[in-house]
Amino acid sequence: MAALPPTPAQTQSPWRRLFARALRRPNGAGGVIHDYFRHKAQDLGYTLSHSQLRVIDCMARQADDLTQSPGKAQSLYLYGAVGRGKSWLLDGFFRALPIAEKQRLHFHDFFAQLHHGMFRHQQQADALEATLDELLNQCRVLCFDEFHVHDIGDAMLITRLFKALFNRGITLLLTSNYAPEGLLPNPLYHARFKPVIELINGRMQVMEVGGPHDYRSQARSHDQQLFTQGHYVWPGTPAQRQALELPERHAAAAQLTVGARQLTVRQIQQRSIRFEFNDVCEQPTAVMDYLELSRHFDTWIIDELPELGECSIAAQQRFINLIDVLYDQDKRLLLIGQRPLHECLGGHAIDLARTRSRLGQLREIGPGPAHG
Incomplete structure (x- = not known):
């Protein structure tokens, strides 16, 4: 029987050096977000679409709220066709955001960790809250890439998860190929997922990322x-x-x-x-x-x-x-x-x-x- 090889050490993001500098800039954390995307798009030869520019403006306002008025920061739900830059926008915001209490995860990865943790804490009064204490610690900003729901069992847990995250005051940023109303499209179960759809529409700014280009047909960034x-x-x-x-x-x-x-x-x-x-x-x-x-x-x-x-x-x-x-x-x-x-x-x-x-x-x- 084969054994798994060791895991390599993880490296830290180079954008951590912005944490201390950003708040001293005249244009603040929002300016850091704008600068990051402007330089990154120039380096990659991208022409940003109107909807991408709107999202970047929204992210800049979020960054200012998170660093100046934390209770005001609104969560953000990005959706659109494949290859329109949703993940690129999410990654850029995460890298440039000048706070340390943040996590960026593929939704598959987080959900797997959530299941494992709830199994470990099944004897506790609230296994979900105990697991979130463990996984999120002091997290203030949580970024989920590729959010989608096709299983009714997952849908019921996601309902509890989103309520718990919002109750904790965590700012969420999600990307999805689906508008909120298109989640869990199976007609047998869709009605049972409406509480989450209503929660998303009520607590998050929902924005479509469109444009004529499939950015996946162009080279990815140097580090990906x-x-x-x-x-x-x-x-x-x-x-x-x-x-x-x-x-x-x-x-x-x-x-x-x-x-x-x-x-x-x-x-x-x-x-x-x-x-x-x-x-x-x-x-x-x-x-x-x-x-x-x-x-x-x-x-x-x-x-x-x-x-x-x-x-x-x-x-x-x-x-x-x-x-x-x-x-x-x-x-x-x-x-x-x-x-x-x-x-x-x-x-x-x-x-x-x-x-x-x-x-x-x-x-x-x-x-x-x-x-x-």
Whole structure:
């Protein structure tokens, strides 16, 4: 049975040096936000859309309120189509905001930690509050990326979570592909989620991030390039596999312990791991498994990608969740299939548009010379 390798040390954000300086600036924390986005857009060659500029103005006002009048800071809910810069805006605000009591998490990651904590504290009178005490400590600003809800069980917990966060006076910033009314779209359950929708609309400023450009078609920032250094390889010929130092198809399997689960793995080399699609998407794996593995492996090889439209909705959703985690954790991805990528990404799972946009950043290598 394979063992997980050690986790590398985490580095601190270089923007911490702004904390002391920002409040001494004539234009305050809001000016720091404006300066950050102006310089970042210039460096990347971005032309910001009107809706992005409106969001940046709102974030600047938030930063001023957080540093000058903490009780006034309003939470913010950003939604819009894939690739319109929602995550980029959230990351920029988090980096530039000149306070220390802040956390930025992918919603998958936070929710996994929440479940673990509530299980540990199940004997306490309020397991949710005990877990939030542990996870958030002195946090004043909480940033969630890729907020979405498709499971009624999660929806009930999210209702309690949001009420608890607002009662604590925490300022929330969320990004989502969905307007609040589009969350938990399953008509069987949507009505039961309306209390959260009403809470969002009542306690948060809701803003759409639009514009004509898909920013994921442009290079990501210098410190977030591992995903875009990945490849999609088809049809995975012996020559291609030899060039990539991969074993032949259907390599012998080994078992890897991840939490309480045994996962089938095809290859481990230092901080690289290789699965076949069926190993992680046709089996009952979960987001918390991908998050745990992401702490130990920087390069992921997913072999035998099928045509998703021929897979179950459950398998499609696991694949979506896996790509979400790898993208957010900035892992390098090598994906191998039998057909061109666009022919493999059919299907009817709700969030596949986001997955198609993210995988579109991979360099595609087909028969003959590389292209992409």
